[in-house]
Amino acid sequence: MxxxxxxxxxxxxxxxxxxxxxxxxxxxxxxxxxxxxxxxxxxxxxxxxxxxxxxxxxxxxxxVLNLGANHPEVVAAVKEQVDRFLHTCFHVTMYEPYVRLAEELNRLTPGDFPKKTALFNSGAEAVENAVKLARRYTGRPAVITFTHAFHGRTLLGMSLTAKVSTYKYGFGPFAPEIYRLPAVYPYRSPFADPAATARHALEDVRRAIEDEIGPDKVAALIIEPVQGEGGFLVQPPEFLRGLRALCDEYGIVFIADEIQTGFGRTGRFFAVEHSGVVPDLVTMAKSLGDGLPISAVTGRAEIMDAAQVGGLGGTYGGNPVACAAALKVIEVMERDxxxxxxxxxxxxxxxxxxxxxxxxxxxxxxxxxxxxxxxxxxxxxxxxxxxxxxxxxxxxxxxxxxxxxxxxxxxxxxxxxxxxxxxxxxxxxxxxxxxxxxxxxxxxxx
Ligand SMILES: Cc1ncc(COP(=O)(O)O)c(C=O)c1O
The missing domain is CATH 3.90.1150.10 (Aspartate Aminotransferase, domain 1)
Structure with a gap:
């Protein structure tokens, strides 16, 4: 060998x-x-x-490289797009690959309802925009995040992130109206039974929403179905389902951060699918582009459409070369x-x-x-x-x-x-x- x-x-x-x-x-x-x-x-x-x-x-x-580094078909798709045009800015002159990628992500993400997709550059940007959308849609300020979470390095991203020593030390003050509640860490839980851990964690979330924050103040809950930077902490399906039920009860937007877990990594296209939970919004990045910087928020059309015209976007979001890479990633992932x-x-x-x-x-x-x-x-x-x-x-x-x-x-x-x-x-x-x-x-x- x-x-x-x-x-x-x-x-x-x-x-x-x-x-x-x-x-x-x-x-x-x-x-x-x-x-x-x-x-x-x-x-x-x-x-x-x-x-x-x-x-x-x-x-x-x-x-980032679920498909492998320099996948020849992705490289060819990128080269073809490079020869046609590099940038127009989607806000100035639109192009088909952006629209086609939105259609593809609307098709692939869980949920049998009308969806829309907005494209960005990095994972942190996708997280920022998912929270913006949830706040605009609900008219509420608060966001629930979890222990061991990682959601990026921008002000809101690091405010949502748990680990202080590396990602936050000396960088405050952080964004307000963020509430951190315990996620499930079976190995370090005081309860031997993972189901008991999940039940207690869920009770903590309910108590915090009802007694400390106020259900009518919570715009969104954001969670990684498997917490990545936090140590690959698999959130039990019953915990995710319980959170989904709480979100339904109180009209809270459920955001699944699939930036590290998405695009096949966990043996489903999206990790949240293991639990049967259908999120309202999904954030994606990393292996979506197989090395090209691209990220997305996909979700319920009525939430995605909540922002006013001009409220979402950026100069480079959904760059055509990155879109060409992402479209090829999806094609190859499904075919192979x-x-x-x-x-x-x-x-x-x-x-x-x-x-x-x-x-x-x-x-x-x-x-x-x-x-x-x-x-x-x-x-x-x-x-x-x-x-x-x-x-x-x-x-x-x-x-x-x-x-x-x-x-x-x-x-x-x-x-x-x-x-x-x-x-x-x-x-x-x-x-x-x-x-x-x-x-x-x-x-x-x-
Ligand atoms: C779950 C999760 N969310 C957000 C991010 C931030 O993504 P980016 O580094 O592209 O901003 C990461 C990056 O590791 C991540 O793993």
């Missing part, structure tokens, strides 16, 4: 080191980098750096059954993760939905103290051995799997072997 990974120099290699020096002088430290690697070329689930080292990619540019591939990849990864849970004390929890899978590392299974330093050591050993990973969780104690779904089984096993060796090496020296 031929190996994909080829490590020719110590990491970072000499060219990367030179670029690192320039990067440190020219780019602020706040723009974090998870590995000291500079890309030269990407293909499928591989990345070749400027020193000629070939890495396997389990990060997918943070869940990427949703089914996500299930198969997820099963293969989770089987290995469960085996590690049996063998390594360090692996405290294994969780996931489809190919959105993670392990949480703890110093001690009894206290569940987050193994932050061990996770960092594993992470470093992995990239030195040719595997690019992403961490997650409030203590950077979770290793998450976001490899392109185009990864082959051989590449998957090769990457998992590198990760296993790194876990074993840290476990031995504990």
């Amino acid at each position: 031929s190996r994909t990974v080829q490590i020719r120099t110590p990491i970072p290699g000499p060219r990367s080191q030179e670029l690192l020096r320039r990067r440190e002088a020219a780019v602020p430290r706040g723009v974090a980098n998870v590995a000291p690697i500079f890309a030269a070329e990407t293909r499928g689930a591989t990345l070749t750096d400027v020193d000629g080292n070939v890495f396997l990619d389990f990060a997918g540019g943070i869940g 059954r990427y949703v089914e591939r996500a299930q198969a990849v997820g099963e293969r990864v989770l089987a290995r993760f469960r085996d590690w849970h049996e063998r390594f004390e360090l692996v405290g929890d294994v969780r996931g939905l489809g190919a959105m899978a993670a392990i949480e590392l703890v110093k001690d299974r009894a206290t569940k103290e987050p193994a932050t330093e061990e996770t960092a050591a594993i992470f470093k050993r992995c990239y030195e051995n040719g595997l690019i990973l992403m961490k997650a969780g409030h203590h950077n104690q979770v290793i998450r799997f976001l490899a392109p779904l185009a990864i082959t089984d051989e590449q998957l096993d090769e990457g998992l072997d590198i990760l296993e060796e790194a876990i074993a090496s840290v476990s031995r020296t504990r």
